[in-house]
Amino acid sequence: MATMKDIAKLAGVSTSTVSHVINKTRFVSDEIAERVNTAAKELKYYAPSALARSLKISRTNTFGMIVTTSTNPFFGEVVKGVERSCYLAGYNLILCNTEGDAKRMKASIETLMQKRVDGFILMCSTLEGEYTEVLERLSSVPVVVMDWGPISLPCDKIQDNSLRGGYLATKHLIEKGHREIGCITGPLIKHQAKMRYEGFKRAMKEAQLPIKSQWIVEGDFECEGGYQALEQFQTNGTMPSAIFAGNDMMAMGLINAAQAHGISVPDDLSIMGYDDIHIAKYMSPSLSTVHQPKYRLGKAAVDALIQRINHKDSERQIVELEPAVVERCSVAQYVVA
Structure with a gap:
């Protein structure tokens, strides 16, 4: 019966490399793995089952x-x-x-x-x-x-x-000259949503800017929450010049709602997201955000x-x-x- 040592000799690699390929315990290049597998096939080597190996080494x-x-x-x-x-x-x-x-x-x-x-x-x-x-x-x-x-x-x-991320997002809006800034938070029962909101408040306080309750809306981290938030902002009265959304999904919903209401982004309303998901740069307009x-x-x-x-x-x-x-x-x- 063929052994790993026999395979190693035929494939021109070490016995440990053969073990890694057969047991999938470490990444091995495709070229070397193919040589090992071809040698194992030629020698009619049958690897022990995954279950048998796991019972032996107490790992799966x-x-x-x-x-x-x-x-x-x-x-x-x-x-x-x-x-x-x-x-x-x-x-x-x-x-x-x-x-x-x-x-x-x-x-x-x-x-x-x-x-x-x-x-x-x-x-x-x-x-x-x-x-x-x-x-x-x-x-x-x-x-x-x-x-x-x-x-x-x-x-x-x-x-x-998340605390620093919320702070950086809001500070970016402030550095762009915005003074009337709103926030769509995620569900505040969630730790990350709460920390991003705390970062928003820290940046506003540092810049000595008022945090207006009518410009704070609790969302759901989904597109629908961002879409509905715009209507709530409008119902509450005057719109802010910029809004920090607690994640990119809500920012996307907000942009969509703004366009539906004839509000130009960013000319009429600037929007900042959070997460930097892959599609953020392909939106119209492409989304300014916080990269995770x-x-x-x-x-x-x-x-x-x-x-x-x-x-x-x-x-x-x-x-x-x-x-x-x-x-x-x-x-x-x-x-x-």
Whole structure:
């Protein structure tokens, strides 16, 4: 019966490289992987099943990721970073959507536990502050939480600095000469929405500008929330000259509503978003926004989980990636008439 050593000799590589290719424990170039697989086929080598390997080494080389379904492309772009990073590190990924449902979250966790995943990546902001019982179920496995508010579960965290992001977005509008600035927040029960709003208030206070209640609208992080917000601004009276929307989806809805009401962006109304999703630069006008390093968020989560698996007793880490303003065409320099 052929061995990995025989394959290594025929393929002209090391035995460890053969092991990585067959067990998918590390990224190997396509050219070398093809040589190894061709040699294995010629020698009629049969690799042990994944189940047999997992029983032997007590690992499945599989991560479970639980996310809340959303129309927001932000989630998909982060998941892409997670998937790619898992592949390069030799891990498989099982993705589960909760749709904001606690029962589905519990069922997903139970399913993934039965499949003996090596660790969990959680990105379920709609469940923050709730379902302690669900989170306690995860106390026996490595967990990394992404983009979530304060929770009691001891775990590593990957997040953007939403407070600074909201501050930078508002400061950009102020630097463009705007003094009458409104804000469409996300649902303020969510930590990231609250922090972005706090950043908005900090920049306004620093510039000694009034925060008018009629220019603050709580949205839903979806396009519809941004669209409906414009009508609420109009109902409340005089419009501000600029609005900071707590994410790009609401900014897109706001731009659409403005165009439907004959309001020119940015000539009549400047709009600032948050997230820098891929389609933001292809809108009309292209959206000025705050960039979140979405691929890096995903990669950082995978790196942290692997680190936790290999060093279980190391200190818990919080990785905070810094936002940056991306200036495009939806914000105009304000000129006093």
